Amino acid sequence: MPKVLIIGACGQIGSELTFKLKDIYGSENVVASDIGYNNLDVVNSGIFEIVDAQDYNSVKVCVDKHNIDTIYLMAAMLSATGEKYPMKAWNLNMDSLFHVLNLAKDGFIKRIFWPSSIAVFGPTTPKVLTPQHTIMEPSTVYGITKQVGERWCEYYHKKYGVDVRSLRYPGIISWKTMPGGGTTDYAVEIYHQALLDAHYDCFLSEETELPMMFMEDAIKATLDLMQAPSEALTVRSSYNLAAISFTPKEITEAIKKHIPNFDISYSPDFRQQIADSWPKSIDDSKAREDWNWHPDYDLKKMTSEMIEQLRKKYAKPVTE
Ligand code: AKB
Numbered sequence: 001m002p003k004v005l006i007i008g009a010c011g012q013i014g015s016e017l018t019f020k021l022k023d024i025y026g027s028e029n030v031v032a033s034d035i036g037y038n039n040l041d042v043v044n045s046g047i048f049e050i051v052d053a054q055d056y057n058s059v060k061v062c063v064d065k066h067n068i069d070t071i072y073l074m075a076a077m078l079s080a081t082g083e084k085y086p087m088k089a090w091n092l093n094m095d096s097l098f099h100v101l102n103l104a105k106d107g108f109i110k111r112i113f114w115p116s117s118i119a120v121f122g123p124t125t126p127k128v129l130t131p132q133h134t135i136m137e138p139s140t141v142y143g144i145t146k147q148v149g150e151r152w153c154e155y156y157h158k159k160y161g162v163d164v165r166s167l168r169y170p171g172i173i174s175w176k177t178m179p180g181g182g183t184t185d186y187a188v189e190i191y192h193q194a195l196l197d198a199h200y201d202c203f204l205s206e207e208t209e210l211p212m213m214f215m216e217d218a219i220k221a222t223l224d225l226m227q228a229p230s231e232a233l234t235v236r237s238s239y240n241l242a243a244i245s246f247t248p249k250e251i252t253e254a255i256k257k258h259i260p261n262f263d264i265s266y267s268p269d270f271r272q273q274i275a276d277s278w279p280k281s282i283d284d285s286k287a288r289e290d291w292n293w294h295p296d297y298d299l300k301k302m303t304s305e306m307i308e309q310l311r312k313k314y315a316k317p318v319t320e
Contacts, residue, residue, distance in 0.1 A: 008075030010039035053096035081181030082142035093145035116238035119143035166238035174215035243295035
């Protein structure tokens, strides 16, 4: 049974990963951690520690205290916030990765999950069915940190035998915890606003097509990759991963099937340029070949689930 530490457990993906890992390995084998008590559902769900991902000693103390052998490093500054604070994004995204890679290199932990992103690709990358191996000239700070991170992951694996595994997440859509600071966040906000106001003002233009994925699929992919036999993995930088691609116009049509009076307006801002530099769709055949990846959710199924869950969430009294 692995002893797991999630760093960044209060965030959008970290929180759901924490709940799922507790289901699988038992609450006593999973330590959630973050820089603050930012998600009370996570904090109150079992063992929780304050860990500063940028401070090697803070991470090491927690690893020693709980005999951790596996780390999911989910703390990161995403694309939109990264453009506002370039050096903070660089420092957080790189320092935290080096700390866990070095813990593994020095034998303190055995396995690492580190998320990369479609942001590793840039304006010169082929946009449709972007291949696993292709031109990568990211134009955002976030994308640069992810691309550099991938190189270091592969280097630590080849040079020191570190068992680090990674996925290039597309935009992740979920109803439990809000995303923060990403360019794909519109695809979560739109569901909330559809239910609250029947209107959404989108910060991307109507034809901006981006790769996306429902949270259930993202968690499944993460756990399948982490449980795959080491010999099966031929990619130690980061695997392309895909499920759905859609535009703001297409997600609006899908939402209108449930909320017919929903309407959308468009006010593209600085995030448009980021989105325009990313692929429209991804070729994830390596992930399918190596560890049998396949997604379960399309736009229609995801939209039904999002609307159903958010309806329940908003129907609950505020005191709950
Ligand atoms: C972002 O929009 O920055 C992230 C990502 C695609 O990695 N959701």
